[in-house]
Amino acid sequence: MIRMGRSRTEPQEPANTYSQPTQSTPYQAEPASSSPSRAVTDSEAMARDIKEGRLSGFVGHGTVLSGETNFQAMLRVDGQLVGSVSSETGTLIVGSNGQVDANISVASAVVNGVVNGDIIASERVQLGRTARVVGNIQAPRMIIEDGAIFEGMCSMMGARKAIEQQAIESARQAEEEESLFAESNAIEIATDTEDDDDELVEAAKG
Numbered sequence: 001m002i003r004m005g006r007s008r009t010e011p012q013e014p015a016n017t018y019s020q021p022t023q024s025t026p027y028q029a030e031p032a033s034s035s036p037s038r039a040v041t042d043s044e045a046m047a048r049d050i051k052e053g054r055l056s057g058f059v060g061h062g063t064v065l066s067g068e069t070n071f072q073a074m075l076r077v078d079g080q081l082v083g084s085v086s087s088e089t090g091t092l093i094v095g096s097n098g099q100v101d102a103n104i105s106v107a108s109a110v111v112n113g114v115v116n117g118d119i120i121a122s123e124r125v126q127l128g129r130t131a132r133v134v135g136n137i138q139a140p141r142m143i144i145e146d147g148a149i150f151e152g153m154c155s156m157m158g159a160r161k162a163i164e165q166q167a168i169e170s171a172r173q174a175e176e177e178e179s180l181f182a183e184s185n186a187i188e189i190a191t192d193t194e195d196d197d198d199e200l201v202e203a204a205k206g
Contacts, residue, residue, distance in 0.1 A: 075087070110126045
C-alpha cells in the first residue's frame with residue numbers, strides 16, 4: 001500500500017512541473033525578443049548604408065554646419081544644417097534629433113526631425129511621426145505619419161520641373177558670375193596696357 005501510494009504521487013509531481021514552464025516561457029520570450037530586435041535593425045541599417053557606400057555624408061548630434069551642401073547618394077542629419085541642400089539623385093534623412101534650416105532640393109527626403117524651409121523632391125517626401133516641417137513641399141509622392149506637424153503649402157505636381165528650373169537658374173547665375181569675372185579681368189588688362197602706352201609716350205618725349 002505504501003509503495004503504491006508513492007508510485008501514484010511520483011508521476012503527478014513531474015507532470016505539474018513540466019506544465020508550468022511550458023505555459024510561462026512563451027509569454028516571457030515574446031517581449032524580450034521583439035524589443036531588442038527593433039533597436040538592432042536601426043543600427044544595422046545605418047551600418048549597412050556606410051559599408052555599401054550609400055551614406056555619402058553624416059552630420060552628427062551636436063554638430064552645426066552652414067553653407068551650401070551638395071551630395072550624391074545619401075545624407076543623414078542628426079545635428080543642425082544651415083544654408084541650402086541639393087542633390088539630383090540623393091536621399092536626405094533628417095533624424096529625430098536633427099534640424100535643417102535650409103531650402104531642400106533632392107530626389108527623396110525622409111524627415112523625422114525639424115525642417116525650416118521649402119522641400120522639393122523629384123520622387124517622394126516622407127514625414128515621420130516626430131517630424132516638424134515649416135515650409136512648402138513639392139513632390140509627386142508624399143507620406144505623412146500620424147503625429148507629424150506640417151505648416152505650409154503642399155503641391156504634388158511639377159516637382160521635377162521645379163528642380164529643373166532651379167538647376168537652370170543656378171547654371172545661369174554661375175554663367176553670369178563667370179562673365180562678370182571675365183569682364184573685370186579684361187578691364188584690368190586694358191587699364192594696364194593703357195598705362196604702359198602712356199609711359200612709353202612720355203619716355204619718347206623725354
